[in-house]
Amino acid sequence: MSNPAGYTTSDLLAAHPTEPNLWRIVGRLNNVIVLANSYKLSPGPMEDIITAHALVQGALIFGMNRHASGVLIELASNAFPDGLSEEAIVEFKGKIWPAIVEADEQVETSLRVG
Numbered sequence: 001m002s003n004p005a006g007y008t009t010s011d012l013l014a015a016h017p018t019e020p021n022l023w024r025i026v027g028r029l030n031n032v033i034v035l036a037n038s039y040k041l042s043p044g045p046m047e048d049i050i051t052a053h054a055l056v057q058g059a060l061i062f063g064m065n066r067h068a069s070g071v072l073i074e075l076a077s078n079a080f081p082d083g084l085s086e087e088a089i090v091e092f093k094g095k096i097w098p099a100i101v102e103a104d105e106q107v108e109t110s111l112r113v114g
Helices: 044-051 086-104
Strands: 011-015 023-028 056-062 070-075
Touching (some): 044 070, 070 086
Antiparallel strands (some): 011 023
């Protein structure tokens, strides 16, 4: 990126085939997240487990220089068939939580999202 106010994410990007200013994240340059406590986390297996859930389109584990890891979830198109409401969000969280717990079981307690 040529913007001096930009941020280096170390993500690998692919250019959109027809739109010159659009990009898609396709991977990471370095697939290790180092938390503030110096613990190292390889997020791929956790992301794969969460993304396998039918209501999840994508999952991104983060935590570089933070004290705990977190997850950003991209919703599947069928996540809210009856519309978005506070109740629907609570229900959605309950449905995907088992996938997050399963992903957390792959790593030490100090690296877990949940």
